[in-house]
Amino acid sequence: MSTKTNNNGPAIEVMGLTKKFGNFVAVNNISFEVPRGQIFGFLGPNGAGKTTTIRMLLGLLTPTNGSARVVGYDVVKEGEPMRKRIGYMSQKFSLYNDLTVDENLNFYGGVYGVRNRKLRERKKYILEMAGLTGRERELTKNLSGGWKQRLALGVAIIHEPEVLFLDEPTAGVDPISRRAFWELIYDLAEGGTTILVTTHYMDEAEHCQNLVFIQRGTLVAQGSPEEIKATQMRGEVIEIDCNNEADRAIPLLRELDLFDEVALYGALIHVVSDDPAKHIPLIEKSLADHGLQVSTIDRIAPSLEDVFISSAREAEKTLGR
């Protein structure tokens, strides 16, 4: 059977994937598809099963049940040919700090069998992409976080992989370097590379075209950021401005015991309410009773992080602790 290069199918197909460690179900029957050329976000709290799933997709860990295909290859039976066509960058960049930039590229070129003219071409492309041209002889350990991260991305794509897995690639990197990194990701996706990325930064998740949320091994939501915001938010965010007296208002609002969350945003307060029509007058009355004036009180659009938190809390209730 020739399974080889089904170039029209999805880049990643996950079907009922499950991984148990003894009695512990790390990944519980998840299914999703990633179309080619997409930037796909894979989100969930720590311990939700993200890394376990990625390790199965890389063919490093055998699923207990279910199956997955990456660029058409079965990840269990055809792990070896598959790995030549995928790239992986983890949060602990796999760079050799005592080697120079150029030596790191040569080393990974060797690992993936990229040689001679092809290697020279790829190195030139990567150095330009990462803005490291002219710094080939610098020791990797002397590069700052942002440069190191771009070099790590470079070595992950030396063999022109069709699918790139990025596991928290931007942890601990400042906002400017993160933005530059995302520009590179967009360039790669435009060139046809499919990208699956995990991140704790919800502003980055907004850069993805599609997302899945997993919680305790179970897939709890999927869709575009806009779809997820429109469908997954339990309750609504109410923003309250009480004339710079937020620190007095917060204990009062917490005492009402109506809201999952009462949070301070600068001088403003955000509460998440499952019945705003009923709660807004209650908030106004409670604050007025204590001599606090509300200058504005409005429902606002939730951020992706609001939705993520709400979804995670809801899943905790449903799945039990």
Place this chain on the structure above:
Amino acid sequence: MNNDTETIIKTEALTKRFRKLVAVDNLNLEIEKGQIFGLVGPDGAGKTTTMRMLAAIMDPSEGNATISGYDLRQQPERIKEHIGYMAQQFALYGDLTVLENINFFADVFGIRGKVRKERIDQLLSFARLTEFTSRRSGRLSGGMKKKLGLACALIHSPDILYLDEPTTGVDPVSRREFWDILTGLHVEKTTILVNTPYMDEAERCSQVGLMYKGRLVQQGTPTQIKGLISGELIEFRPKSEQIQGVGLLRKANRILSEQPGVLEVQTYGDLMHVFVDNAEERRPQLEDALEAEQITMTNFRKTMPRMEEAFISLIGQIEQEKAE
């Protein structure tokens, strides 16, 4: 946040040199009592060095500061009694339990007797660690370690709390919980100075200071900082019959970047954010430019920039001014 504001941290030309490198350059910072003050800036801007000096664990090269009424150069030990400091790589004893770690810090700060027991119980419940007192701290999750670090930094009931990137590597749920705890401290009038690379956290501070190359280049409320960006922000979703996905977004980006009046173009998922000098005036022109390439603008709206956009745009402006 009453009208009777009182300055609790004031630096005067605070400077730190490491040989030729000026890490903190003539910093004049004023923080009011009870504020949550967020210090933001790119890596290497001098945020951590500033915090170390204000914690009286690193001597300034020049300048001085007054903290909680004490002189940084003359009375560093008095300052230490009034501040709590959670460093980026703070040390917990991994093979001690949660309770043993807190006890250790209580000993260091000489907290004894009845006060000690009360304070420890209060901190455990506050940090939501009461159920985990006998767990070894090495076996806590990342978010719980941070909460334990916070509890240890608060053992002596400091007036001022310094937090250096307290939530790096922590997932969004734990991060939200950590900020809930900070909100509680704020309500109790603790002054908080926090360094953060997360712009959504900067949004939660009462004041934000933007540091760049050792200097404070902007300061204001989050709303004021976001108001500093020049131009207006429009958001829309591009649609096309011919081309889909990332290719469409990149093409729209290139077309718009070349249009007069466009200051900056950014992509969010399938949405585009375009900073222009005047949204209403430029809209027809931008629409025409896209239509010429068979791209339609849908879901058009004018919107407020996010803190991250403000940050990147402000740093960009500063770098451009330096270059000119």
